[in-house]
Amino acid sequence: MLAVEGVSRRFVTRSETVWAVRDADLRASAGEFVCVFGASGSGKSTLLNLIAGLDQADAGRILVESTDVGRLNEDQRARLRLSNVGVVFQDHNLIEEFTARENVVLPLEVIGVPSVQALEQADQQLARVGLEGLGGRLPSQLSGGQRQRVGIARALAGDRRVLLADEPTGALDSTNSRALFGLLRQLCDQGTLAVVCTHDTMCREYADSVYEMVDGRVLRRELTAERAT
Numbered sequence: 009m010l011a012v013e014g015v016s017r018r019f020v021t022r023s024e025t026v027w028a029v030r031d032a033d034l035r036a037s038a039g040e041f042v043c044v045f046g047a048s049g050s051g052k053s054t055l056l057n058l059i060a061g062l063d064q065a066d067a068g069r070i071l072v073e074s075t076d077v078g079r080l081n082e083d084q085r086a087r088l089r090l091s092n093v094g095v096v097f098q099d100h101n102l103i104e105e106f107t108a109r110e111n112v113v114l115p116l117e118v119i120g121v122p123s124v125q126a127l128e129q130a131d132q133q134l135a136r137v138g139l140e141g142l143g144g145r146l147p148s149q150l151s152g153g154q155r156q157r158v159g160i161a162r163a164l165a166g167d168r169r170v171l172l173a174d175e176p177t178g179a180l181d182s183t184n185s186r187a188l189f190g191l192l193r194q195l196c197d198q199g200t201l202a203v204v205c206t207h208d209t210m211c212r213e214y215a216d217s218v219y220e221m222v223d224g225r226v227l228r229r230e231l232t233a234e235r236a237t
């Protein structure tokens with residue numbers, strides 16, 4: 009379902025060439041919770057952006073649900089995100105003037121779902137992430153953990169089955185972080201493939217597979233402790 013094969017991405021600045029991702033390999037299937045941890049600057053965001061088609065690799069190949077992301081043009085990559093791959097960031101990127109429900113409806117309207125169905129689907133997604141009954145609130149009326157959940161509901165709206173999360177608990181305390189990883193675990197148990205890039209080692213307790221990034225290289229790590237759920 010997801011295959012990253014020999015992927016590299018370098019950034020050339022005036023003074024140096026940085027290999028943000030070097031010869032990376034990673035495979036995951038439906039229902040798998042993949043945790044990629046690593047120090048700041050190790051290449052996690054770059055890897056996620058490449059999988060999401062927000063950036064392009066200099067070498068290698070990325071297959072998402074059998075689509076070769078590198079062969080798509082910008083429009084096709086945007087469409088792949090709308091229909092297959094949802095992305096969430098640390099700061100959730102919600103539209104502050106829109107309610108939680110309207111934020112989730114947005115990608116559905118872009119792909120042409122009629123408004124009545126879009127509203128129904130948005131409420132279903134919000135219920136799925138534990139926010140039943142809160143769809144009418146603005147982001148400013150929600151806690152950090154709840155806002156992050158709206159971001160996840162929006163990323164999965166439209167039956168997207170691949171979720172990419174960049175530091176999803178970066179702005180949360182440990183109780184809310186645990187709850188969020190627990191939610192991601194639950195979504196994976198329902199068939200979502202999640203790739204979570206994080207500094208937060210707690211993620212490992214919930215993951216099926218664990219990788220560490222070191223200077224752009226992706227290293228497979230074995231699980232040492234039993235999963236928390």
Ligand SMILES: Nc1ncnc2c1ncn2[C@@H]1O[C@H](COP(=O)(O)OP(=O)(O)OP(=O)(O)O)[C@@H](O)[C@H]1O
Pocket residue numbers: 019020021026027028046047048049050051052053054055
């Ligand atoms: N547009 C760019 N131009 C030049 N260098 C870049 C660019 N984007 C990233 N880099 C460099 O690539 C390396 C990997 O960066 P990346 O943001 O992927 O790391 P990260 O692991 O996500 O870090 P953090 O945890 O701090 O977000 C870093 O050395 C960074 O400085």
